[in-house]
Amino acid sequence: MTTQPSSDLSQLSGVLPFMMDSTERKALLRGRLARVDAVATSILARHDYPPAVAELSAESIALAACLSSTMDFDGVFTxxxxxxxxxxxxxxxxxxxxxxxxxxxxxxxxxxxTPLGDPAPLMTLMGTGYLAFTVDQGENGRYQGIVPIEDPDLNAVAMRYFYNSEQLDTALLLAARPDGQGGWQAASLMLQRIPETGGNNVTKPFSDEDDDLWHTACTLMATCTRDELVDATLSGEDLLHRLFHELDVSILPFRPMVDQCRCSPERVERMLASLPDDEKRDLADDDQIITVSCEFCKKDHKIKL
Ligand SMILES: [Zn+2]
Structure with missing residues (x-):
């Protein structure tokens, strides 16, 4: 992984954080470009979902990668x-x-x-329900935000979440599609503006200049097509410079992401230990072995009673 140049997002999954005009303006405009082709491809290869479901899952991976990188936390974003x-x-x-x-x-x-959509037709596939984002920091607390599924695709549902529940102005673009070689391309681009806080942590209102910058950045982002967002021939840095060249874009260090499960025989044993004995006996085969298949990585864990 360390042999890859940091800009080679087509090979390496992860998030490229960036900021705009941060030295000139008081309010910070930050962005994230998540490209997770390799992670989505290896995860989806194990699951063998129908294409329409794989597309939706690839979008969810790109969105989770993007959102997790905006939060300062030590734990798990879900x-x-x-x-x-x-x-x-x-x-x-x-x-x-x-x-x-x-x-x-x-x-x-x-x-x-079931055909693919552009974007994936979340509501057609899932009906009504909800989308939840959770940050779990173990003993240091847990935060959850929820939005009903009332829009046709994941991009729009997530935008509604930000509109309803966050103080931060947010623009988001999601894309996922087959790469033509059996794998997947998945990406997410997000812009957010962070208000400046003064004494006593009071949020200062945005100036006209701040508003101009935000609207310009959103207008430029709106020129990005889904094809461009996942275009593997265009590096992440090149894409950001192409989109936002009018503005002063500072690109921050790339944050790599990998397809990695957290299951282990110890975790499975802990989970089984919480079950009543008669339930465990029902799960065991004739040799008193319980096989637990991990729903994420598909690995079979065999535990002897
Ligand atoms: Zn696993």
């Missing part, structure tokens, strides 16, 4: 959506070290011929 149609659960999580997992729970009779 994206979880629950619906009442064929895709009952959509899940992706990212640790503060950059380890990513994902899965989707789908109905047994899901029609594999």
């Amino acid at each position: 994206l979880q959506a629950k619906g009442d149609r064929d895709v009952g659960t959509l899940f992706a999580d990212v640790t503060s070290e950059g380890a990513v997992r994902a899965y989707a729970q789908i109905a047994d009779d899901f029609d594999a011929a």
Whole structure:
């Protein structure tokens, strides 16, 4: 991994943080470009989802990667959506070290011929339900934000979340598509503006100059197409410079992310220890072995009773 140049996002999954005009203006305009082709490809290769579900899952991985990188935390960031149609659960999580997992729970009779969308048709696949973002820092606390699924795609539902529940102005663009070689391309671009805080942590209102910068940055971002966002021939840095060349973009160190599960025989044993004895006996085979398959990495853990 260290042999890759930091800008080679087409090979290496992760997030490129950036800022704009931060020295000239008081209010900080920050951005994130997440490109997670390699992570999405290796995770989705294990799951063998129908293409429409894989597309939605790839979008969720890109969004989770992007959002996790805006939060200063030590723990796990989780994206979880629950619906009442064929895709009952959509899940992706990212640790503060950059380890990513994902899965989707789908109905047994899901029609594999369901077409892809552009973007993925979240509401068609999941129906109504909710999307939740959780930051879990173990003993240091847990924070959760929730938004109902009332928009056709994940991008729009996430935008509604920011509009409803965050004080931060946020613009977001998500894209995922097959790479034509059996893998997936998935990316997310986000802009946020952070108000300056004065004495007693009071938030200062944005100046006209701040508003101009924000609107210019959003207008430039709106010129980015989904094809451009996932274009593997365009490095992340080149994409950001192409989009925002009118503004003074500072690109910060790349944060790599990897496909890495956190399951272990010890975790499975702890989980089994919490079950009643008769339930454990029901789960065991004739040799008194319980096989627990990890829903993320598909590894079988065999535990002897
Ligand atoms: Zn696992």
